[in-house]
Amino acid sequence: MASILNFALLAFSSGGEGGSPLDINPGVIIWTTITFIFLFLVLKKMAWKPILNSLNERENFIKDSLEKAEKARKEAEELYEKNKQNLARAEEEAQKIIEQGREYAENLKKQILEESKAEAKKLIQDASAEIERKNQEAFNNLKTQIAEIAVGAAEKIIREKLDEQTNAKLVEKYIEDLAKG
Amino acid sequence: MAYNVEEVIADSVHNAAKSGGDAGWMMHHVLDGKELDLSPFGVIHLPQIHLFGIDISITKHVVFMWIAAVILILIFSAVAKSYKKSMVPKGLANLVEILVVFVRDDIVKPTIGSGYEKFLPYLLTVFFFILTCNFLGLFPYGSTATSNISVTATLATFSFFVIQIGGIIKNGFIGYFKGLMPHGIPMWLLPIMFVVEILGLFTKPFALAVRLFANMTAGHVVIMALIGLIFILKSYAVAPVSIGFALFINLLEVLVALIQAYIFTILSSLFIGMAIHQEH
Numbered sequence: 440m441a442s443i444l445n446f447a448l449l450a451f452s453s454g455g456e457g458g459s460p461l462d463i464n465p466g467v468i469i470w471t472t473i474t475f476i477f478l479f480l481v482l483k484k485m486a487w488k489p490i491l492n493s494l495n496e497r498e499n500f501i502k503d504s505l506e507k508a509e510k511a512r513k514e515a516e517e518l519y520e521k522n523k524q525n526l527a528r529a530e531e532e533a534q535k536i537i538e539q540g541r542e543y544a545e546n547l548k549k550q551i552l553e554e555s556k557a558e559a560k561k562l563i564q565d566a567s568a569e570i571e572r573k574n575q576e577a578f579n580n581l582k583t584q585i586a587e588i589a590v591g592a593a594e595k596i597i598r599e600k601l602d603e604q605t606n607a608k609l610v611e612k613y614i615e616d617l618a619k620g
Numbered sequence: 621m622a623y624n625v626e627e628v629i630a631d632s633v634h635n636a637a638k639s640g641g642d643a644g645w646m647m648h649h650v651l652d653g654k655e656l657d658l659s660p661f662g663v664i665h666l667p668q669i670h671l672f673g674i675d676i677s678i679t680k681h682v683v684f685m686w687i688a689a690v691i692l693i694l695i696f697s698a699v700a701k702s703y704k705k706s707m708v709p710k711g712l713a714n715l716v717e718i719l720v721v722f723v724r725d726d727i728v729k730p731t732i733g734s735g736y737e738k739f740l741p742y743l744l745t746v747f748f749f750i751l752t753c754n755f756l757g758l759f760p761y762g763s764t765a766t767s768n769i770s771v772t773a774t775l776a777t778f779s780f781f782v783i784q785i786g787g788i789i790k791n792g793f794i795g796y797f798k799g800l801m802p803h804g805i806p807m808w809l810l811p812i813m814f815v816v817e818i819l820g821l822f823t824k825p826f827a828l829a830v831r832l833f834a835n836m837t838a839g840h841v842v843i844m845a846l847i848g849l850i851f852i853l854k855s856y857a858v859a860p861v862s863i864g865f866a867l868f869i870n871l872l873e874v875l876v877a878l879i880q881a882y883i884f885t886i887l888s889s890l891f892i893g894m895a896i897h898q899e900h
Contacts, residue, residue: 460650460651460767460768460769460833460837461769462769463769463770463773464652464675464679464768464770465674465675465676465770466669466674466675466676466677466679466682467652467679467681467682467768467770467771467774468770468771468773468774469674469676470676470678470679470682470685471682471685471765471770471771471774471775472774474682474685474686474689475745475749475774475775475778477689478689478692478693478745478749479741479742479745481693482692482693482696482741482744482745482748483741483745485693485696485697485700486693486696486697486699486700487696487740487741487744487745488741489700489703489704490696490699490700490703490716490717490720491720491724491737491740493703493704493707494717494720494721494724496707497707500707
């Protein structure tokens with residue numbers, strides 16, 4: 440018991456003028472209270488509110504930005520996928536159109552060819568007919584001309600030698616023979 | 621060689637009492653005083669005020685508390701202003717932000733949980749006030765206000781009120797005291813448990829006060845004792861060793877200054893969390 444008392448005496452003994460570190464000074468308590476309350480109120484209004492608010496604001500901003508970026512990335516990916524699909528479809532379409540065009544051109548070519556063949560045939564036929572006709576005409580002309588020439592020649596001869604009538608019969612008969620031959 | 625402990629202690633006390641002045645130089649640095657000792661430049665005598673029979677003189681520790689308060693107000697108003705200019709912190713704001721975010725995310729958020737925002741300003745103020753006071757004691761001519769038990773007791777009392785009022789507001793007056801009782805104890809234990817729990821309410825802040833005070837005092841006493849060895853042994857040969865050890869303790873004190881501010885804050889925060897979330 441005495442040792443505890445001595446311990447206490449040691450702890451609370453006033454070391455010279457200053458006293459013990461365990462001395463409670465009511466003045467310091469009052470000043471601490473005033474200082475701390477003042478500091479708390481001033482800092483709360485001047486510092487904690489704006490600092491914590493801007494911290495929160497920034498954290499929300501960063502969170503939003505990250506979310507937005509993630510969303511944008513997803514959208515871009517979707518868009519890219521869609522574009523790829525669209526491109527593939529467009530290519531397919533283009534291929535189809537080209538195929539169709541080729542087919543159409545082929546058909547057209549065939550048709551034109553057939554038409555022109557038919558045209559050519561017709562033209563040839565027409566030309567043949569014309570030639571035949573012209574030939575016939577020329578032949579007929581020739582026939583009359585020959586006949587006239589022959590008649591002229593015969594007339595000359597007959598005038599000199601025979602009478603016109605007997606000789607004409609002779610010539611006609613001759614021309615008929617010629618036509619037959 | 622069995623020492624009679626009682627005799628040794630009695631002898632020490634006797635010696636201390638006989639040559640009380642010898643220990644005074646050591647305690648002079650640690651204890652509160654009524655003047656600022658700026659030797660060799662002189663001594664500033666602080667004003668003595670007596671009001672209603674109470675000695676409310678401005679003491680050394682009060683002055684250093686005010687210095688701490690002024691430093692904090694200057695720093696934080698500057699930081700708050702810099703946030704208005706741009707969202708991106710620079711320089712001082714960056715450093716302060718690390719500490720503020722540390723207090724918020726590593727101390728208050730995990731210990732209080734939901735509804736921590738209401739207690740954040742108080743805990744931030746406590747943290748930075750204690751931190752600044754602790755560091756002021758490490759400067760030349762500085763003095764640690766937190767090595768004064770009156771100061772730490774007042775701070776602990778604030779924590780006590782914040783804890784109790786926080787718990788009562790959250791759970792209601794009766795609900796709060798009901799929640800203090802552990803669940804599922806036999807009825808006959810209730811009166812004992814009630815006394816124990818009520819005592820517990822007071823021992824928590826008491827421990828806070830003593831822990832901070834003792835930690836902040838001890839380092840200085842050890843440094844003083846190490847330096848004192850030179851004069852006691854009256855030999856220059858001791859000086860390098862003493863200075864080396866004193867320097868080590870001084871660096872340790874930087875660590876202790878940080879740790880004690882952290883511990884006071886996290887324990888206050890933890891007790892607040894326990895008071896408002898009693899279901900855990």
